[in-house]
Amino acid sequence: QEVNKLLELKSQLGDEAPQKFTLKTPKGTRDYGPQQMAVRNRVLEKIITVFKRHGAETIDTPVFELKEVLTGKYGEDSKLIYDLADQGGEILSLRYDLTVPFARYLAMNKISNVKRYQIAKVYRRDNPAMTKGRYREFYQCDFDIAGQYDPMIPDAECVRVAVEILSSLDIGNFMVKVNHRRLLDGLFEACGIPSQSFRTACSSVDKLDKSPWEEVRAEMVGEKQLNPDAVDKVGEYVRLHGDAELADKLIADPKFDVTYLFPGETPNHVENSTDGPVSVGSVAGGGRYDNLVGMFDSKGKQVPCVGISIGVERIFSILEAKLANEKANSALLRTTEIEAYVASAQKNLLPERMKLCRELWDAGVKVETSYKQNPKLLAQLQYCEERGIPFALVLGEAEIAQGVVKLREVSSRKEEDIPRANLAEEIRKRLQS
Amino acid sequence: QEVNKLLELKSQLGDEAPQKFTLKTPKGTRDYGPQQMAVRNRVLEKIITVFKRHGAETIDTPVFELKEVLTGKYGEDSKLIYDLADQGGEILSLRYDLTVPFARYLAMNKISNVKRYQIAKVYRRDNPAMTKGRYREFYQCDFDIAGQYDPMIPDAECVRVAVEILSSLDIGNFMVKVNHRRLLDGLFEACGIPSQSFRTACSSVDKLDKSPWEEVRAEMVGEKQLNPDAVDKVGEYVRLHGDAELADKLIADPKFDVTYLFPGETPNHVENSTDGPVSVGSVAGGGRYDNLVGMFDSKGKQVPCVGISIGVERIFSILEAKLANEKANSALLRTTEIEAYVASAQKNLLPERMKLCRELWDAGVKVETSYKQNPKLLAQLQYCEERGIPFALVLGEAEIAQGVVKLREVSSRKEEDIPRANLAEEIRKRLQS
Numbered sequence: 074q075e076v077n078k079l080l081e082l083k084s085q086l087g088d089e090a091p092q093k094f095t096l097k098t099p100k101g102t103r104d105y106g107p108q109q110m111a112v113r114n115r116v117l118e119k120i121i122t123v124f125k126r127h128g129a130e131t132i133d134t135p136v137f138e139l140k141e142v143l144t145g146k147y148g149e150d151s152k153l154i155y156d157l158a159d160q161g162g163e164i165l166s167l168r169y170d171l172t173v174p175f176a177r178y179l180a181m182n183k184i185s186n187v188k189r190y191q192i193a194k195v196y197r198r199d200n201p202a203m204t205k206g207r208y209r210e211f212y213q214c215d216f217d218i219a220g221q222y223d224p225m226i227p228d229a230e231c232v233r234v235a236v237e238i239l240s241s242l243d244i245g246n247f248m249v250k251v252n253h254r255r256l257l258d259g260l261f262e263a264c265g266i267p268s269q270s271f272r273t274a275c276s277s278v279d280k281l282d283k284s285p286w287e288e289v290r291a292e293m294v295g296e297k298q299l300n301p302d303a304v305d306k307v308g309e310y311v312r313l314h315g316d317a318e319l320a321d322k323l324i325a326d327p328k329f330d331v332t333y334l335f336p337g338e339t340p341n342h343v344e345n346s347t348d349g350p351v352s353v354g355s356v357a358g359g360g361r362y363d364n365l366v367g368m369f370d371s372k373g374k375q376v377p378c379v380g381i382s383i384g385v386e387r388i389f390s391i392l393e394a395k396l397a398n399e400k401a402n403s404a405l406l407r408t409t410e411i412e413a414y415v416a417s418a419q420k421n422l423l424p425e426r427m428k429l430c431r432e433l434w435d436a437g438v439k440v441e442t443s444y445k446q447n448p449k450l451l452a453q454l455q456y457c458e459e460r461g462i463p464f465a466l467v468l469g470e471a472e473i474a475q476g477v478v479k480l481r482e483v484s485s486r487k488e489e490d491i492p493r494a495n496l497a498e499e500i501r502k503r504l505q506s
Numbered sequence: 507q508e509v510n511k512l513l514e515l516k517s518q519l520g521d522e523a524p525q526k527f528t529l530k531t532p533k534g535t536r537d538y539g540p541q542q543m544a545v546r547n548r549v550l551e552k553i554i555t556v557f558k559r560h561g562a563e564t565i566d567t568p569v570f571e572l573k574e575v576l577t578g579k580y581g582e583d584s585k586l587i588y589d590l591a592d593q594g595g596e597i598l599s600l601r602y603d604l605t606v607p608f609a610r611y612l613a614m615n616k617i618s619n620v621k622r623y624q625i626a627k628v629y630r631r632d633n634p635a636m637t638k639g640r641y642r643e644f645y646q647c648d649f650d651i652a653g654q655y656d657p658m659i660p661d662a663e664c665v666r667v668a669v670e671i672l673s674s675l676d677i678g679n680f681m682v683k684v685n686h687r688r689l690l691d692g693l694f695e696a697c698g699i700p701s702q703s704f705r706t707a708c709s710s711v712d713k714l715d716k717s718p719w720e721e722v723r724a725e726m727v728g729e730k731q732l733n734p735d736a737v738d739k740v741g742e743y744v745r746l747h748g749d750a751e752l753a754d755k756l757i758a759d760p761k762f763d764v765t766y767l768f769p770g771e772t773p774n775h776v777e778n779s780t781d782g783p784v785s786v787g788s789v790a791g792g793g794r795y796d797n798l799v800g801m802f803d804s805k806g807k808q809v810p811c812v813g814i815s816i817g818v819e820r821i822f823s824i825l826e827a828k829l830a831n832e833k834a835n836s837a838l839l840r841t842t843e844i845e846a847y848v849a850s851a852q853k854n855l856l857p858e859r860m861k862l863c864r865e866l867w868d869a870g871v872k873v874e875t876s877y878k879q880n881p882k883l884l885a886q887l888q889y890c891e892e893r894g895i896p897f898a899l900v901l902g903e904a905e906i907a908q909g910v911v912k913l914r915e916v917s918s919r920k921e922e923d924i925p926r927a928n929l930a931e932e933i934r935k936r937l938q939s
Contacts, residue, residue, distance in 0.1 A: 127867075189540070222878060444655035
């Protein structure tokens with residue numbers, strides 16, 4: 074009814090003159106065309122496969138929340154939240170991420186443990202650098218483990234999930250950098266830094282991103298007055314980074330107990346990046362948020378959480394760029410899954426084409442036919458070639474009389490008459506080989 | 507980086523006292539929990555299978571549009587559009603349906619033909635009757651064919667798509683009612699109604715929903731002064747409805763040419779409905795909108811369109827209700843796809859459990875293990891039963907020493923030692939049989 078009413082309204086509007094428009098999508102947003110959707114869906118499918126392999130359930134939350142749910146969660150970034158106009162009723166804002174709505178969901182439903190993934194768009198009134206794949210409307214792709222568990226066990230699985238995902242996507246080399254305060258504190262302790270100095274030592278070590286160890290050491294020993302021997306021991310460890318050597322060394326090191334980590338993962342520090350044809354910086358990130366759910370619970374009941382977020386927009390950009398390169402090499406990205414095209418060589422065979430389509434649809438074969446009464450054969454075959462459709466099924470009066478269909482392999486142009494009763498099976502057999 | 511910054515901000519907030527909240531989703535919206543998502547994803551998968559069988563591509567558009575894109579498209583329903591607050595910059599509104607954004611997309615990209623589906627949420631500030639499955643945020647699930655084609659051919663495919671979808675979903679009986687002005691006009695003409703009276707005759711015939719033919723006839727013959735013989739002929743046809751008899755009769759009738767319709771579809775009139783355990787009225791609808799794209803084109807260039815929209819929210823409601831019934835009969839709807847659970851009978855085997863998980867994940871098996879250091883065996887096995895996980899893989903020191911794993915079929919509780927190297931294959935084999 075709703076649809077009919079709408080269509081009626083729309084048809085009435087047809088009499089008006091065309092309006093003058095700036096024909097565009099809102100700033101920082103974009104349409105995804107069929108090719109982009111094909112890339113996007115392949116990426117998301119691979120990611121979901123990994124999430125499911127780890128037993129994650131999925132949930133969905135509304136695109137907007139009561140404004141007060143978001144208030145106070147994002148610090149100064151709150152100014153980037155999209156508010157809805159006050160049209161009477163509740164005051165609403167678009168979600169800024171998937172984490173706060175997830176925490177609200179947990180508290181509201183008194184859920185104390187769950188492993189869930191959620192893939193959905195979030196909204197930020199940022200000034201986007203769209204060439205870098207940053208938008209005001211963009212996907213987040215989150216995997217989180219909520220619940221009171223023994224330390225580091227769910228955390229390790231999050232790292233593992235990120236590794237499986239990045240390995241399954243065709244995005245080149247990447248490096249996982251694990252930077253856990255608990256590890257760093259343990260390292261400080263083992264090296265002889267007093268616990269009251271952990272925080273200040275940590276802020277120095279953080280600078281290793283930009284500064285050489287000598288400068289960091291000077292700050293720790295000088296300004297921060299830490300014991301030079303202890304600092305040198307710290308230096309031995311924090312300058313190691315990124316490969317299996319470190320994992321082996323730490324596992325073998327009697328000072329550490331790293332059995333919490335899934336053997337084979339690299340317990341280390343910093344952030345993710347990719348090399349390869351396109352280098353894009355961070356493509357995933359994550360961490361713990363143990364206090365967020367408690368902010369929503371009237372009694373402040375905590376549900377510790379840890380999660381990772383896959384930067385799918387950047388991954389889309391990498392793969393779209395790759396695709397554009399490959400296209401120059403004339404590879405074809407199909408945007409449909411059509412297996413066969415019903416064509417006719419003669420006029421007035423539309424009902425016969427439709428009948429054949431129906432038989433094949435009933436048999437689960439993906440087919441289409443021209444929407445023209447009397448399309449030209451050449452045009453029909455050309456359509457198959459342009460679209461990468463594997464088979465053309467050519468019907469003429471002779472074929473109909475004999476109960477066969479001319480099955481044409483589009484790439485080789487080889488043709489063979491196939492009895493109609495065997496057609497669906499024959500197509501399936503040929504597609505498998 | 508963004509994620510890290512966010513997590514940092516969140517962790518700082520942990521010190522604050524819990525706030526007092528009305529913990530709810532906005533009016534007319536809901537969260538989908540894991541069970542609802544499982545139902546939803548199964549429905550959408552089946553629908554997408556049909557769309558793909560018919561060669562549809564998919565696109566995505568932003569959740570909001572420039573307000574002026576939506577203005578003037580929905581008549582008095584415009585008051586139901588959600589506007590975004592004016593925070594500087596463009597004036598935006600949330601999409602009200604998928605049809606107007608699709609038309610904007612076609613005009614903006616000068617696309618003159620495409621067959622596309624789109625599944626996404628739309629927003630209406632309606633007063634929702636949520637018990638009936640109506641919300642302010644809800645899914646639309648559209649299939650549209652844009653392009654200048656021979657009459658009725660894409661329209662017939664839309665009907666066929668609706669039939670395939672409703673047949674593939676487990677929602678009971680349904681009736682497709684086709685009501686095309688072109689058919690009705692042809693019928694009027696064949697019966698001898700003068701063309702200037704088509705519109706008034708049509709408005710009488712429309713009343714057959716609520717009134718018996720005698721009343722409609724009286725109005726046509728009396729108030730509208732139509733020829734009684736012609737009206738009686740019309741009556742012969744419009745009182746037929748809903749089954750194959752009519753299609754056969756019309757196909758055989760020399761007065762009509764219905765070869766445009768896919769043989770076997772029912773060319774008739776009105777709207778869709780379902781019977782069965784839950785009766786819910788219309789579950790799909792559609793029609794032509796030939797003038798909408800032209801409203802966005804600066805030269806008023808038209809792209810004729812026809813499409814259908816599947817009422818997935820109602821379908822979700824039907825299936826959720828069914829599920830609730832079946833649950834009483836203790837059927838289990840799984841919300842994860844976990845195939846095996848790695849359990850241990852002894853203490854201190856966490857690293858071994860993790861190692862086994864890793865081997866199986868590498869082999870593509872869906873496994874999980876407890877996040878506790880030393881979970882109790884009974885608790886682990888109970889978890890498998892509650893969750894419908896087919897296999898438990900029990901590890902003890904004896905099994906590790908022998909290089910085997912105890913494979914336990916959770917439902918029968920039968921156990922067998924399997925060499926570790928064959929484990930993934932064995933699980934896969936047993937799942938297939």
